Amino acid sequence: MTAFLFAPENIVFVSALLLMLLIGAVQALGFAGDADLGLDSDTDLLGWLGLGRLPLLALVALFLTLFAIIGLLGQQAAHDLFGAMLSPWIAVPGAAAAALPATGLAARLVAPLLPQDHSTAVSLDHLVGSRARIITGRATTGSPARARVEDHHGQAHYVMVEPDNAGQVLEEGQTILLVRRENHLFRAISHGDHYLPIL
Numbered sequence: 105m106t107a108f109l110f111a112p113e114n115i116v117f118v119s120a121l122l123l124m125l126l127i128g129a130v131q132a133l134g135f136a137g138d139a140d141l142g143l144d145s146d147t148d149l150l151g152w153l154g155l156g157r158l159p160l161l162a163l164v165a166l167f168l169t170l171f172a173i174i175g176l177l178g179q180q181a182a183h184d185l186f187g188a189m190l191s192p193w194i195a196v197p198g199a200a201a202a203a204l205p206a207t208g209l210a211a212r213l214v215a216p217l218l219p220q221d222h223s224t225a226v227s228l229d230h231l232v233g234s235r236a237r238i239i240t241g242r243a244t245t246g247s248p249a250r251a252r253v254e255d256h257h258g259q260a261h262y263v264m265v266e267p268d269n270a271g272q273v274l275e276e277g278q279t280i281l282l283v284r285r286e287n288h289l290f291r292a293i294s295h296g297d298h299y300l301p302i303l
Contacts, residue, residue, distance in 0.1 A: 108179075108180070108183075109176075111179075111189060112192070113179055113189040113190065113191065113192055113195060114175070114176060114179055114189070115192075116175070116192055116195075116196050117171070117172040117175035117176050117179070117195075117199065118172070118176075120168045120169075120171050120172040120175075121168070121169070121172040123168055124165045124168040124169050124172070127161055127164065127165045127168075128165060163207065163211060166207050166210055166211065166214070167203055167204075167207040170203040170206045170207055170210065171199050171200055171203035172199075174199045174202045174203055174206065175195055175196065175198075175199035178190070178195060178198065178199060179195055182195075228261070228263070228285060229285060230255065230256075231253055231255060231261060231263065231282055231285070231290070232282050232283065232284055232285055232290070233281070233282065233283075234253050234254070234255070234281075234282050235253070235279055235280070235281055235282075235295055236251040236252060236253035236263070236265065236279075236280050236281075236282055236290075236292065237251060237252050237253075237277065237278070237279055237280070238250070238251045238265065238274055238275065238276050238277060238278050238280060239251060239252050239262075239276070239277075240276065241276060242273065242274070242275055242276055243265050243266050243267055243273070243274035243292070244266070244267065244272075244273050244274075245266060245267060245270055245271070245272075246266070247266070248264040248265055248266045248289060249264070249265055249266075249274065249276065250262055250263070250264060250265075251263055251264070251265045251280065251282075251290070251292070253282060263282075263290050264288065264289050264290065265280065265282070265289070265290045265291070265292045266289060266290075266291060266292070267291070267292065267293070268283050268284065268291035268292060268293050269293060272293070272294070274292060274294060278294065278295075279294075279295040280292040280293065280294060280295050281293050281294075281295040
């Protein structure tokens with residue numbers, strides 16, 4: 105068995121298995137983080153391969169595994185039928201061509217079994233209408249202050265605010281209402297005359 109695995113015709117396939125194991129070890133140790141390289145999963149080819157259904161590194165590991173298994177099984181079949189293994193110049197492209205659709209199919213089968221990520225990210229526009237509190241500075245027209253606001257998930261956001269009404273002053277510690285957004289700046293009005301302690 106060892107002689108078969110380490111035959112020159114099979115080095116590429118064994119190397120693919122070793123690379124897959126290395127990727128698994130890196131993921132298990134947490135060094136890779138989230139392997140999202142910003143690839144567009146709406147692209148026909150990438151979607152067909154399963155990108156968007158599985159994380160990129162999982163998809164690469166799946167392809168390497170299938171490539172190696174198909175290649176080694178193909179070489180074993182060639183050895184049994186013809187008494188010799190195929191040249192790597194034939195076996196490697198053949199295994200890669202067979203592994204591509206197999207990877208897409210496997211991704212479709214595996215994806216429903218994996219836990220799904222749920223994002224709590226919200227657009228800044230969704231903060232309009234929320235209460236906030238000025239935590240740093242004194243907001244006047246042309247001179248924004250920093251405010252803290254929580255979205256409906258309870259996530260804190262820190263935004264720059266100016267009064268929506270000319271001549272109004274929003275003091276540090278004051279509760280305000282975000283009424284509109286202009287690029288990175290929010291316009292706010294006073295939400296009562298009470299003040300909250302700074303955390």
